[in-house]
Amino acid sequence: MSLSHPAAFGAYSGTGHANGETKPRQHVLDLDDFLPSEIASVLENTRAMKEVLKRDIKKVPTLRGRVVVTLFYEASTRTRISFEEAGKVLSADVINMGGSGSSVEKGESLLNTGLTLQAMGVDILVVRHPHAGAPNFLARHLPKVSIINAGDGLHAHPTQALLDLFTVQEKLGSLAGLKIVIVGDVLHSRVARSAMWGFAKMGAKVTLCGPGTLLPLDLLRPNGHLPEGHCLASVKVDTSLDRAIEGADVVMALRLQSERQDSGFLPSMREYIRRWQVTESRVASAKPNALVMHPGPMNEGIEISSGLAHGDSSVIEEQVANGVAVRMALLYQVSTVVSQASGRLSIEQ
Amino acid sequence: MTPQSILIKGPRIIDASQGLDVVGDLLVKDGKILSVGNLIAPADIPENCRVISGDGLVACAGFIDLHCHLREPGFEYKETIATGTQAAARGGFTSLCCMPNTDPAIDNAAVVEFIKRRAADQGVVRVFPIGCVTKERKGKTLAEMEELASAGVVAFSDDGDPVYDDNLMRLALAYSQDLGLPIINHCQEHSLSRGGVMAEGWVATLLGLPGIPAAAEEAMIARDIALAELTGGRLHVAHLSTSGSVALVRQAKERGIPVTAEVCPHHLTITDQWALGGKDSKNDVAGPLSFDTSTKVYPPLRSQHDVEALVDALAEGVIDCVATDHAPHDLASKQVTYQDASFGISVLETALGSLMQLVHQDRISLSTLIERLTVGPARILGPNFAELPTLKEGTPADVVLFDPNREWRVDPREFASKGKNTPLEGTTLKGRVVATMVAGEIVFQESALTEQVS
Numbered sequence: 001m002s003l004s005h006p007a008a009f010g011a012y013s014g015t016g017h018a019n020g021e022t023k024p025r026q027h028v029l030d031l032d033d034f035l036p037s038e039i040a041s042v043l044e045n046t047r048a049m050k051e052v053l054k055r056d057i058k059k060v061p062t063l064r065g066r067v068v069v070t071l072f073y074e075a076s077t078r079t080r081i082s083f084e085e086a087g088k089v090l091s092a093d094v095i096n097m098g099g100s101g102s103s104v105e106k107g108e109s110l111l112n113t114g115l116t117l118q119a120m121g122v123d124i125l126v127v128r129h130p131h132a133g134a135p136n137f138l139a140r141h142l143p144k145v146s147i148i149n150a151g152d153g154l155h156a157h158p159t160q161a162l163l164d165l166f167t168v169q170e171k172l173g174s175l176a177g178l179k180i181v182i183v184g185d186v187l188h189s190r191v192a193r194s195a196m197w198g199f200a201k202m203g204a205k206v207t208l209c210g211p212g213t214l215l216p217l218d219l220l221r222p223n224g225h226l227p228e229g230h231c232l233a234s235v236k237v238d239t240s241l242d243r244a245i246e247g248a249d250v251v252m253a254l255r256l257q258s259e260r261q262d263s264g265f266l267p268s269m270r271e272y273i274r275r276w277q278v279t280e281s282r283v284a285s286a287k288p289n290a291l292v293m294h295p296g297p298m299n300e301g302i303e304i305s306s307g308l309a310h311g312d313s314s315v316i317e318e319q320v321a322n323g324v325a326v327r328m329a330l331l332y333q334v335s336t337v338v339s340q341a342s343g344r345l346s347i348e349q
Numbered sequence: 350m351t352p353q354s355i356l357i358k359g360p361r362i363i364d365a366s367q368g369l370d371v372v373g374d375l376l377v378k379d380g381k382i383l384s385v386g387n388l389i390a391p392a393d394i395p396e397n398c399r400v401i402s403g404d405g406l407v408a409c410a411g412f413i414d415l416h417c418h419l420r421e422p423g424f425e426y427k428e429t430i431a432t433g434t435q436a437a438a439r440g441g442f443t444s445l446c447c448m449p450n451t452d453p454a455i456d457n458a459a460v461v462e463f464i465k466r467r468a469a470d471q472g473v474v475r476v477f478p479i480g481c482v483t484k485e486r487k488g489k490t491l492a493e494m495e496e497l498a499s500a501g502v503v504a505f506s507d508d509g510d511p512v513y514d515d516n517l518m519r520l521a522l523a524y525s526q527d528l529g530l531p532i533i534n535h536c537q538e539h540s541l542s543r544g545g546v547m548a549e550g551w552v553a554t555l556l557g558l559p560g561i562p563a564a565a566e567e568a569m570i571a572r573d574i575a576l577a578e579l580t581g582g583r584l585h586v587a588h589l590s591t592s593g594s595v596a597l598v599r600q601a602k603e604r605g606i607p608v609t610a611e612v613c614p615h616h617l618t619i620t621d622q623w624a625l626g627g628k629d630s631k632n633d634v635a636g637p638l639s640f641d642t643s644t645k646v647y648p649p650l651r652s653q654h655d656v657e658a659l660v661d662a663l664a665e666g667v668i669d670c671v672a673t674d675h676a677p678h679d680l681a682s683k684q685v686t687y688q689d690a691s692f693g694i695s696v697l698e699t700a701l702g703s704l705m706q707l708v709h710q711d712r713i714s715l716s717t718l719i720e721r722l723t724v725g726p727a728r729i730l731g732p733n734f735a736e737l738p739t740l741k742e743g744t745p746a747d748v749v750l751f752d753p754n755r756e757w758r759v760d761p762r763e764f765a766s767k768g769k770n771t772p773l774e775g776t777t778l779k780g781r782v783v784a785t786m787v788a789g790e791i792v793f794q795e796s797a798l799t800e801q802v803s
Contacts, residue, residue, distance in 0.1 A: 131686035218551045
């Protein structure tokens with residue numbers, strides 16, 4: 001299989017940037033099409049947004065007159081609320097729409113729901129869907145709307161990855177050269193996929209760790225997919241957490257769903273805990289100031305020990321707080337395209 | 350007044366049934382081949398004869414498709430026998446074997462009769478129904494195979510699904526033996542493929558789509574080969590898609606086990622990379638064009654390594670024939686997320702153009718390709734079908750005339766098929782059917798056809 005030259009990354013047409021020239025981004029579908037410089041600029045804007053959140057009156061007029069809809073086909077607490085908060089702090093009109101109580105329950109197709117929202121003049125659609133590619137599908141069919149992916153199937157969760165990048169950069173200063181260990185159910189994790197792209201693009205060294213049944217086979221046993229110099233070529237895979245965690249700067253535990261045991265991916269939770277739980281004793285062999293992260297929601301005592309989750313090295317609550325700022329930065333960024341597309345005045349304040 | 354005779358002047362005539370490859374004339378009269386290869390002098394042209402210029406064109410026996418879905422009865426919004434056979438004519442196919450996953454399924458003589466009558470009334474090419482292996486395609490008990498055979502089915506298959514149960518597959522192969530018809534199995538081990546929507550591999554990992562491992566197909570082919578050896582029944586493996594499957598079939602044939610196999614044009618020409626969008630883009634970055642549901646097909650598009658192995662096997666004859674697995678769908682079945690989309694590609698009208706890439710790239714000779722579209726499938730159907738894939742004098746004039754070098758852009762809106770679902774939309778193919786004839790009657794012709802009536 002032939003893959004692109006690294007220089008060609010992010011060169012899909014219509015959005016993002018082509019020929020290395022940065023254009024305002026209409027959609028945030030995943031981090032695979034972000035240039036490192038663009039990620040850096042989002043992180044920079046996130047810092048500015050974080051300042052806004054620290055103010056007495058958390059309100060700026062940046063997105064006044066913009067309509068943001070959060071369309072969630074899956075349960076969510078932190079992602080949906082943080083998008084809603086981000087939109088409201090920026091003065092957008094935020095409308096929340098879920099599966100139940102809407103025409104989705106009457107069997108309306110994703111396409112028709114999208115077309116309906118576009119016809120109503122929605123500017124930005126934040127979408128979470130259990131199927132991979134649902135945001136890409138909407139981006140293809142809704143030319144007047146900006147799509148932000150809030151998690152699609154096993155594919156991507158770019159806003160989570162960006163908040164992880166921001167959190168690590170804020171705590172450790174720089175991302176380049178850091179050793180990031182992501183442990184758990186990598187196979188079923190959109191967080192791991194997006195984080196892998198994000199950290200690798202920023203020069204960090206990612207190790208994916210977990211049971212052989214929960215690691216994608218083609219990562220576990222690379223088959224010449226990746227040419228020299230491909231940013232993902234630096235990603236390592238290891239089934240031993242004890243080995244992987246040595247010298248790590250960041251340890252990120254992924255949520256392990258209990259149905260993985262029922263469907264045979266694991267012999268038992270007990271064995272998983274014994275081999276892959278992120279614990280104080282395991283983190284002791286990481287770097288002294290190593291960060292412990294979790295995208296939430298946590299199963300304390302399964303993928304992460306309770307003491308560690310709430311201990312000094314944990315930045316889990318900061319991840320959540322930074323999530324609001326990152327989503328503000330992204331809403332702001334795509335809104336500059338929305339204003340051009342709809343012929344409105346630019347929102348430069 | 351319809352001319353009684355048709356003369357095609359000067360095409361390259363390739364008849365795989367007799368190893369013929371000459372530039373000459375082809376004369377058809379009263380539905381039969383009258384003369385092949387000989388130059389017909391103006392004085393010898395029959396009265397009221399339509400004369401078509403074959404300059405730069407290839408004439409060969411009409412293509413035979415062992416595997417397509419005509420959707421009627423039951424799914425007429427996806428395809429009908431009328432539209433499906435028109436699509437066939439446009440693609441150069443003069444005979445179609447249609448799969449029994451209709452509603453009701455083709456598991457009794459009445460449905461066979463319905464399809465034959467409908468084909469006679471509304472079809473423009475020959476239609477041969479395939480009967481179910483099991484009642485209602487449910488995989489529980491054998492269908493009344495002898496009744497189906499007497500009614501005129503040409504093979505048995507539960508296509509769309511495999512025959513999952515090991516012992517039932519054994520019984521099917523054993524029971525059908527004296528009927529002389531093959532069992533066509535769609536090989537896919539359910540416990541391995543469950544929930545998968547594309548080939549397991551790097552692209553599926555990038556896109557976060559559940560994958561179908563090659564082993565799902567190979568495990569069942571290995572089982573079926575063992576059962577064919579055990580029973581002596583005739584096994585035909587539908588749509589091979591992996592290099593491992595090729596190895597299994599090759600080995601079985603070397604051991605003399607009665608097994609044949611087919612491959613689809615898409616598995617010979619495009620890869621899972623196409624699911625990333627941008628057609629054959631070398632990019633590995635997803636975008637709005639990614640998750641292109643027109644690439645969702647069962648078995649899934651696989652890697653370039655598999656494509657190479659399949660092409661080699663077709664050229665060598667390890668794979669006996671090309672079959673389209675034409676699977677037309679309505680727009681609503683494809684304008685959804687990748688996971689929700691129906692499996693299948695509308696193939697009949699792009700098959701030749703796709704396959705000609707292999708000829709233009711010198712991967713397979715034109716005469717071999719034609720063999721795999723004519724003689725190959727007819728041999729699997731049995732000796733009763735020997736007159737279809739030939740241009741021998743006196744046989745029914747099922748003929749296709751095509752331009753091997755004509756470039757054209759695929760626009761599904763021009764399809765006769767109701768199924769506009771093709772990943773090839775917007776791509777350029779080289780090789781196009783100019784006219785198709787069934788029993789001496791022209792059932793499709795390009796408007797640009799050069800002709801005169803003498």
